[in-house]
Amino acid sequence: xxxxxxxxxxxxxxxxxxxxxxxxxxxxxxxxxxxxxxxxxxxxxxxxxxxxxxxxxxxxxxxxxxxxxxxxxxxxxxxxxxxxxxxxxxxxxxxxxxxxxxxxxxxxxxxxxxxxxxxxxxxxxxxxxxxxxxxxxxxxxxxxxxxxxxxxxxxxxxxxxxxxxxxxxxxxxxxxxxxxxxxxxxxxxxxxxxxxxxxxxxxxxxxxxxxxxxxxxxxxxxxxxxxxxxxxxxxxxxxxxxxxxxxxxxxxxxxxxxxxxxxxxxxxxxxxxxxxxxxxxxxxxxxx
Amino acid sequence: xxxxxxxxxxxxxxxxxxxxxxxxxxxxxxxxxxxxxxxxxxxxxxxxxxxxxxxxxxxxxxxxxxxxxxxxxxxxxxxxxxxxxxxxxxxxxxxxxxxxxxxxxxxxxxxxxxxxxxxxxxxxxxxxxxxxxxxxxxxxxxxxxxxxxxxxxxxxxxxxxxxxxxxxxxxxxxxxxxxxxxxxxxxxxxxxxxxxxxxxxxxxxxxxxxxxxxxxxxxxxxxxxxxxxxxxxxxxxxxxxxxxxxxxxxxxxx
Ligand SMILES: Nc1ncnc2c1ncn2[C@@H]1O[C@H](COP(=O)(O)OP(=O)(O)O)[C@@H](O)[C@H]1O
Ligand SMILES: [Mg+2]
Numbered sequence: 001x002x003x004x005x006x007x008x009x010x011x012x013x014x015x016x017x018x019x020x021x022x023x024x025x026x027x028x029x030x031x032x033x034x035x036x037x038x039x040x041x042x043x044x045x046x047x048x049x050x051x052x053x054x055x056x057x058x059x060x061x062x063x064x065x066x067x068x069x070x071x072x073x074x075x076x077x078x079x080x081x082x083x084x085x086x087x088x089x090x091x092x093x094x095x096x097x098x099x100x101x102x103x104x105x106x107x108x109x110x111x112x113x114x115x116x117x118x119x120x121x122x123x124x125x126x127x128x129x130x131x132x133x134x135x136x137x138x139x140x141x142x143x144x145x146x147x148x149x150x151x152x153x154x155x156x157x158x159x160x161x162x163x164x165x166x167x168x169x170x171x172x173x174x175x176x177x178x179x180x181x182x183x184x185x186x187x188x189x190x191x192x193x194x195x196x197x198x199x200x201x202x203x204x205x206x207x208x209x210x211x212x213x214x215x216x217x218x219x220x221x222x223x224x225x226x227x228x229x230x231x232x233x234x235x236x237x238x239x240x241x242x243x244x245x246x247x248x249x250x251x252x253x254x255x256x257x258x259x260x261x262x263x264x265x266x267x268x269x270x271x272x273x274x275x276x277x278x279x280x281x282x283x284x285x286x287x288x
Numbered sequence: 289x290x291x292x293x294x295x296x297x298x299x300x301x302x303x304x305x306x307x308x309x310x311x312x313x314x315x316x317x318x319x320x321x322x323x324x325x326x327x328x329x330x331x332x333x334x335x336x337x338x339x340x341x342x343x344x345x346x347x348x349x350x351x352x353x354x355x356x357x358x359x360x361x362x363x364x365x366x367x368x369x370x371x372x373x374x375x376x377x378x379x380x381x382x383x384x385x386x387x388x389x390x391x392x393x394x395x396x397x398x399x400x401x402x403x404x405x406x407x408x409x410x411x412x413x414x415x416x417x418x419x420x421x422x423x424x425x426x427x428x429x430x431x432x433x434x435x436x437x438x439x440x441x442x443x444x445x446x447x448x449x450x451x452x453x454x455x456x457x458x459x460x461x462x463x464x465x466x467x468x469x470x471x472x473x474x475x476x477x478x479x480x481x482x483x484x485x486x487x488x489x490x491x492x493x494x495x496x497x498x499x500x501x502x503x504x505x506x507x508x509x510x511x512x513x514x515x516x517x518x519x520x521x522x523x524x525x526x527x528x529x530x531x532x533x534x535x536x537x538x539x540x541x542x
Contacts, residue, residue: 175373182344183390184362193389197377279376279418 064248069255072248080237084256087218087233090146091264094153094214101154102161102210103203109162110169110195111187127159131217135224145225152224153217157210164206168199201280204272211264219257234260293321295357296441296474297343302352304338304500311499312338316352318493318502320442320474325465327485327492328478329531331539335500336478340367340444343476362391366435366443366473370450372427374419374434381406381415384434398437405437406430408467425456432464436471445477449484461487462516469513482535486527487519494531496538503538506531 016024046066052058053065060068073080105123109116135152142148172195180190222235232240234253241249276282297320304313313335320326328336341347342354344365366387374383381402388398395402406412409429419427428448435443449457461484468475479485485492486508494504508527510518518524 173373175369175371176375178341178344178346178369179367179373179386180390181346182365182367183387185390189390193386194375197375200377279378279420281420 061245061247064251068248069251072246073252073255076249076252079232080234080252080256083232083234083237083253084260086231087215087222087235087257088260090149090153090218090221090233091215091260094150094157094217095211095264097150097154098157098161098210098214099207102158102206103165105158106162106165106169106199107191109166111191123159123162126155131156131220132224135221139225148225149218149221152221153214156217156220157214160206160209160213161203162206164202164209165199168202169195171202172198201272201276201282204268204275208265208268208272211268212261215257215261215264293323296320296322296324297357298353298355299343300353300355302339302342302349302354304335304342304347305350313342313349314499314501316500316502320476322441322474323468323472324491325468325475325477325489327489328476328495329480329482329485329492329535330495330500331497331535332480333500334495334497334538336495337446338500340446340476340478343442344444360441363387363438364441366438366440368428368431368435368443368445368448370447372419372424372431374427374430376419379416379418380411380422380430383419383430384437386434387438401437405433408436408470409433409463424452425460428452428460429463432467436467436473439471440473442474442476445475447478447480450479450481457484458516458519464488465512465514482528482531483519486524486531487514492531492534494534494538496541503541504534506534 050066053063064072105119109120131152134155135148138151139145139148142151176194176198177190180194185193218233219235222233223239226236234257237253238250238257241247241253297318299316299318299320302313302316303311305311316335316339318326318339328339330336338347342349344367375386378386384402384405385395385398388401389395403412403415406415409432411426411429411433414422414426419430422430431448435445449460452460464475465488475488477485477488490508490510490512492506492508493502494506495501496503506527510523510527
């Protein structure tokens, strides 16, 4: 919303104070730099990488030139996208389970203090124990590879959703809570109309962290579980390429994993922005 | 002027003691009649908010009784807090609709009431706005619309205008009296402003702290509607002086 007086000021030449002009200019520069600088850094790094390999004549089985990695990517695009789809599917399913499990537990804990007191410590234990250490055991007891991988990814990803949603459910404005009590709202009404909307920004914050963590969980699970059975994911591809000293292949798969992580983060950020833009302060700032 | 109105609520001998032996209220007696405008005036910590919470049923007295005359159910009390206390995720009309929603009425069945309430506070054009798009005074108007949309028997207001600038506050004081005349409700209004209490109310209950108690009750026998010019009248100054003295005495007693 602009609050410039329309009638008079529109006909006159706009007065721009020198300080305001400077500020506008630096805002503009920052807006462009936000995208150009990272891209520039990447281009420079790749160029430097290429030069270093060429000048020192580093053999490709130690460090391949970026061109080789690119060539590998193009050549094996079909295989790599299959692998990416597999890893991506596990990641998304894990994220889904983490969201349902994390938010569900948060609501359950919030509704019953006794349940919370009983189980919260175990949620923490599950969170602080490194998943790499739990994963081999999981694959002993769980028959299905997919289920095992999901379980690993869930263990890593559910906690941020649980803890941030719990925080959100408890961060209801005290006066609003009183207002609901005065109108004799039921527990259920309070949950639906007051606590869940209050918790939404917190939940979305947890979700963004969980997105990255489910990818980590999926990759770790794949590395621990080995590559047989369900086909090869990106992590399996890295491992396999490693056995063959195909370093270019390792870099290619790695870059796809990184791209996937960035994509998940960006998608979840966008989701969060779309859900909150109408009312939440965090979205207000972005709109300027 | 002093025609007897029906009794709405009777508070007798109410004490409230919080953990740690904090005597928030001692021996509160208060008779509220229909269409009363009662101000609770006192320094902070004298138990004004505690008294409102007890009347609202949000907490129970340690001893003493709060008795309602006649049926008393959900929607019979409206509340306005010091902050507007709106749901930021809901539009203005959804916020005002809340009391109905909580008793299970559909929006369509009460749309007229919601719009009427918004019209009364002069915000019908903003029904689809979100709270963050409104100024402090406008948010408070939404809060008032929400409190009266169910046409409650009693509206409790806890320092509703304390955070607003004086110009907005005067305007809202005038509008509040007008509103009250239109819907004929009963108001208990907490304030620590002598002028506000004199301008608005027909009874001022002066309170002192530690323990929270009533020290004096003043009447402001001035007819409603009270025009803006009442603020500068000799009668106003006279009432304000009496209320200030009573407040002074209450603070010394503490
Ligand atoms: N929930 C509570 N627990 C303990 N003490 C409280 C509680 N609520 C209020 N008090 C105490 O009771 C006294 C009166 O508080 P309050 O009614 O909020 O005063 P006022 O609204 O007049 O400023 C204060 O000393 C306050 O600290
Ligand atoms: Mg108070």
